[in-house]
Amino acid sequence: MSSSPMEVDSQLANGSSVVAAAPATAPPSKSGKLAESLKLEHQLLRVPFEHYKKTIRSNHRAVEKEISAVISGVSAAADSELSRDEAVDQLSSLVSRLQGLKRKSEDGSRTEHLQAQKCRARLEHLESAELENMSEWNNTRMKRILVDYMLRMSYYDTAVKLAESSNIQDLVDIDVFLEAKKVIDALQTKEIGPALAWCADNKSRLKKSKSKFEFQLRLQEFIELVRGDNNMRAISYARKHLAPWGATHMKELQRVMATLAFRSNTDYSFYKVLFEEKQWDILADQFKQEFCKLYGMTLQPLLNIYLQAGLSALKTPFCYEDDCTKEDPLSQEAFRKLAQPLPYSKQHHSKLVCYITKELMDTENPPLVLPNGYVYSTKALEDMAKQNNGEITCPRTGFVCDYTEVLKAYIS
Numbered sequence: 001m002s003s004s005p006m007e008v009d010s011q012l013a014n015g016s017s018v019v020a021a022a023p024a025t026a027p028p029s030k031s032g033k034l035a036e037s038l039k040l041e042h043q044l045l046r047v048p049f050e051h052y053k054k055t056i057r058s059n060h061r062a063v064e065k066e067i068s069a070v071i072s073g074v075s076a077a078a079d080s081e082l083s084r085d086e087a088v089d090q091l092s093s094l095v096s097r098l099q100g101l102k103r104k105s106e107d108g109s110r111t112e113h114l115q116a117q118k119c120r121a122r123l124e125h126l127e128s129a130e131l132e133n134m135s136e137w138n139n140t141r142m143k144r145i146l147v148d149y150m151l152r153m154s155y156y157d158t159a160v161k162l163a164e165s166s167n168i169q170d171l172v173d174i175d176v177f178l179e180a181k182k183v184i185d186a187l188q189t190k191e192i193g194p195a196l197a198w199c200a201d202n203k204s205r206l207k208k209s210k211s212k213f214e215f216q217l218r219l220q221e222f223i224e225l226v227r228g229d230n231n232m233r234a235i236s237y238a239r240k241h242l243a244p245w246g247a248t249h250m251k252e253l254q255r256v257m258a259t260l261a262f263r264s265n266t267d268y269s270f271y272k273v274l275f276e277e278k279q280w281d282i283l284a285d286q287f288k289q290e291f292c293k294l295y296g297m298t299l300q301p302l303l304n305i306y307l308q309a310g311l312s313a314l315k316t317p318f319c320y321e322d323d324c325t326k327e328d329p330l331s332q333e334a335f336r337k338l339a340q341p342l343p344y345s346k347q348h349h350s351k352l353v354c355y356i357t358k359e360l361m362d363t364e365n366p367p368l369v370l371p372n373g374y375v376y377s378t379k380a381l382e383d384m385a386k387q388n389n390g391e392i393t394c395p396r397t398g399f400v401c402d403y404t405e406v407l408k409a410y411i412s
Helices: 008-014 030-038 042-079 084-127 131-152 156-166 174-188 193-201 203-208 213-227 231-245 250-257 269-275 278-295 302-311 333-339 378-387
Strands: 016-020 350-354 367-369 375-377 391-393 400-402
Touching: 042 084, 042 174, 042 278, 131 156, 131 174, 131 302, 156 174, 174 193, 174 278, 193 203, 193 213, 193 278, 203 278, 213 231, 213 250, 213 269, 213 278, 231 250, 250 269, 269 278, 302 333, 350 375, 367 378, 375 378, 378 391
Parallel strands: none
Antiparallel strands: 016 350, 367 375, 391 400
């Protein structure tokens, strides 16, 4: 007996796995795959390099500021008529200041050395990637990706323990994320100060990227003054900190200034939303985005990116149906959510794999359809029939039928 031709995405997909066939072009060599794999390691080098540059700039500014103050002090002492004792005291003060600068410079130099060492360690790690040790190298990469995910999800202690136990401290960015943690924790407790200090430290780079983060912080600080009925302080604050933004953000300024009249208990949604608690969560998310841009990080965790790369090859319309096989990763809600923005996998040719034997179903081992619609290979059903006096039991539903009731499937 035979059935009419059937579509792969209907009955056939119920009892078999659909796998995209390899393209007709020659497969890339192992060395080629290694070279392509290393192209994904942009963040591994970019983050410590940006951190290194930031430290150098910060140390340079501190030294310039202190030296300028000392020179000004010497000039002031030379121009003024001081007694001997007063001159000695002032010069002693300047000497103490220079000694403090020396200690700060030594500390800064050690920090720069450690960061340069981290850059060097990552270069050596990339150079160590060879075909002979790819299993070990990929295992280290997996741990790096997990540490990155934990840091972004605020599991700092777990990330530190994994990095220490795997001896990959120089290959992960714990110190960078701990810097961000201080700002995020402060925003979650409704403190603006650390975030404003971070903006001041990175003012030139934020200005270059046309960031609005500092402006949003200033707006929130103004809103908190209005919430506390400190209208006069709010007006003074606006004149000092918000007025300079008027040329580029007038509409936002007009909206926030109107809260002086509408107050925090307003029912007008256009202004009421400005006083909602979620504004602090929005600021924390905005900081995370600015922070990632500053250090050249991906906005999403690396784990999500790698998983999406794999899920994009597995995503089909069938994955979102109720009878999706449990072996399919996309049968799980977490993976479905992660794959939601991805396009469906484009499959020019399909291969059917038997659910029971995991062998390919083709002309030599054609697919057979049970009366309940599930499909398995001829070899699997023949073996089952021989062992059970001609009876077939569907391994997925428990449905029982006779081998003579199965139909041969033709794929169109």
